[in-house]
Amino acid sequence: MANGLLLVGCGKMGGAMLDGWLARGTDPRTVVIVEPAEAAQTALKAKGVTVVSAADDVPDGFAPDCVILAVKPQMMADVAPAYARFRSPETQFLSIAAGTTIGFFEGALGGDAAIVRTMPNTPAAVGKGMMVACPNPNVTKAMKVRAGELLAAVGEVAWVEDESQMDAVTAVSGSGPAYVFHMIECLAAAGEAAGLPAALSAKLALQTVYGAGCLARDADEGPAQLRVNVTSPGGTTEAALKVLMAEGGLKPLMEKAVLAARDRGRELGG
Numbered sequence: 001m002a003n004g005l006l007l008v009g010c011g012k013m014g015g016a017m018l019d020g021w022l023a024r025g026t027d028p029r030t031v032v033i034v035e036p037a038e039a040a041q042t043a044l045k046a047k048g049v050t051v052v053s054a055a056d057d058v059p060d061g062f063a064p065d066c067v068i069l070a071v072k073p074q075m076m077a078d079v080a081p082a083y084a085r086f087r088s089p090e091t092q093f094l095s096i097a098a099g100t101t102i103g104f105f106e107g108a109l110g111g112d113a114a115i116v117r118t119m120p121n122t123p124a125a126v127g128k129g130m131m132v133a134c135p136n137p138n139v140t141k142a143m144k145v146r147a148g149e150l151l152a153a154v155g156e157v158a159w160v161e162d163e164s165q166m167d168a169v170t171a172v173s174g175s176g177p178a179y180v181f182h183m184i185e186c187l188a189a190a191g192e193a194a195g196l197p198a199a200l201s202a203k204l205a206l207q208t209v210y211g212a213g214c215l216a217r218d219a220d221e222g223p224a225q226l227r228v229n230v231t232s233p234g235g236t237t238e239a240a241l242k243v244l245m246a247e248g249g250l251k252p253l254m255e256k257a258v259l260a261a262r263d264r265g266r267e268l269g270g
């Protein structure tokens with residue numbers, strides 16, 4: 001019976017998912033990682049997983065039920081075909097590569113391969129990821145359950161049936177943490193410019209984004225009302241929002257950024 005995870009590429013995103021899985025009870029002895037970077041191998045081995053350098057080195061007899069392809073999109077054409085040999089009626093392939101289409105993987109792995117095009121994000125490392133998944137028709141109900149459990153172990157899961165939405169998904173939740181981290185940087189820098197010591201401003205910015213995110217998630221009210229709740233008429237927040245919500249403010253800027261990310265995803269997909 002196929003059982004275990006074969007993670008191909010354990011960089012920033014593969015590593016974040018691995019850390020999330022191990023922290024939430026995945027037995028490291030059921031995980032094999034293909035990662036050629038020697039510097040990364042030592043740290044990975046210390047986690048108790050098996051680490052090899054290439055597809056050919058995967059131990060004989062290891063039959064994963066999930067093969068997670070987590071190398072850069074630009075490398076996928078060179079890397080993916082070597083994993084076609086792991087195809088079985090019980091094995092599915094999860095790609096996390098931006099842009100790279102299900103059709104590409106059907107070509108590289110075989111038209112009968114069960115493929116889930118997935119878009120995770122790095123908060124998966126702390127169990128707070130947003131994991132979006134799009135299956136091809138070969139993914140059985142049982143495989144979908146297994147993939148859903150795997151993804152749910154490191155975050156929220158949403159399934160989409162329409163693959164054409166995946167580049168926009170990537171632009172919102174895949175890349176999105178970077179926008180929020182940049183927001184933290186900008187808020188901290190603005191605090192410094194307003195006269196605060198750097199360390200204090202950094203702490204205020206970080207805790208404010210963290211607290212606002214938690215509140216937005218847990219509150220009964222939506223983000224627009226939560227914003228109103230902070231905004232006293234004629235007060236300080238209103239003065240700031242007049243800047244952020246002015247014509248050419250954050251909304252059109254965010255839209256432009258997300259469209260740029262979506263279009264780059266489309267380009268990566270060829």
Ligand SMILES: NC(=O)C1=CN([C@@H]2O[C@H](COP(=O)(O)OP(=O)(O)OC[C@H]3O[C@@H](n4cnc5c(N)ncnc54)[C@H](O)[C@@H]3O)[C@@H](O)[C@H]2O)C=CC1
Nearest residue numbers: 009010011012013014034037070071072073096097098120
């Ligand atoms: N970083 C992020 O926030 C997110 C990344 N992704 C996707 O995840 C994938 C990986 O991105 P990152 O982790 O950021 O890149 P990365 O460069 O940190 O990781 C890629 C890893 O693949 C390894 N690698 C290179 N050649 C290999 C081979 N032949 N076999 C196995 N492993 C090999 C590299 O040594 C490296 O550790 C990309 O396709 C990206 O689109 C998706 C969502 C979010």
Ligand SMILES: O=C(O)[C@@H]1CCC=N1
Nearest residue numbers: 097098170174175176
């Ligand atoms: O920047 C990238 O291309 C990847 C995909 C989503 C987040 N990081």
